[in-house]
Amino acid sequence: MRLTTFTDYGLRVLMRMAGEPDRPFTTAELASEFRISRNHLAKVISALAAGGYLETRRGGGGGAQLARPPAQIRLGDVVALLKEDQALVECFLPDGNACTLTPRCRLKARLAHAEAAFVADLNQSTLADCIYRPAES
Numbered sequence: 001m002r003l004t005t006f007t008d009y010g011l012r013v014l015m016r017m018a019g020e021p022d023r024p025f026t027t028a029e030l031a032s033e034f035r036i037s038r039n040h041l042a043k044v045i046s047a048l049a050a051g052g053y054l055e056t057r058r059g060g061g062g063g064a065q066l067a068r069p070p071a072q073i074r075l076g077d078v079v080a081l082l083k084e085d086q087a088l089v090e091c092f093l094p095d096g097n098a099c100t101l102t103p104r105c106r107l108k109a110r111l112a113h114a115e116a117a118f119v120a121d122l123n124q125s126t127l128a129d130c131i132y133r134p135a136e137s
Contacts, residue, residue: 001118007082009036009044011130014053014078018070019133024063033134044082051081070131076123088115 003011012034017025027045031038045064048054055067066073087093091108099105 001088001115003079004083004086006040006044006047006086007079009034009041010048010078010082011075012132013041013044013048013064014066014070014073014127015130015132016134017054017064017066018073018127018131021066021070024057024061024065026063029063047082048078051078053078053081066127070127073127074123075125075127075130076119076121078127079122080119 013025013030016030016033027038027042030045031041034041045054045056049056049064049067053067053073054064056062056064088111089108091097091099091102091105092112102108
């Protein structure tokens with residue numbers, strides 16, 4: 001199983017925010033800290049907010065912060081949300097499957113089971129288990 005950079009960045013954002021849950025983080029601040037594209041990170045933050053993991057506020061003093069305590073955020077649920085549009089294999093796509101093996105494929109069910117087991121295993125941990133606190137300067 002390979003996570004996309006979108007999912008990777010989403011987990012990083014949550015881990016970082018969990019280290020200081022009472023303060024808002026701007027997209028620019030996190031993008032600079034992680035050395036990644038601000039535009040890409042904005043999409044990640046938007047997806048996390050839409051999924052109920054972050055609250056966002058615009059304007060001065062605004063930013064994003066956790067919408068609930070880290071102990072209430074299951075890692076597998078976050079991964080499932082962020083990889084929602086990324087099929088493990090082509091035959092999992094909702095709107096297309098050109099694989100000629102599909103009619104008698106015996107792999108698809110095993111892959112679906114493995115993917116579900118991956119998410120279930122991650123759901124045994126919460127964001128509280130992965131809190132990141134930067135070193136003090």
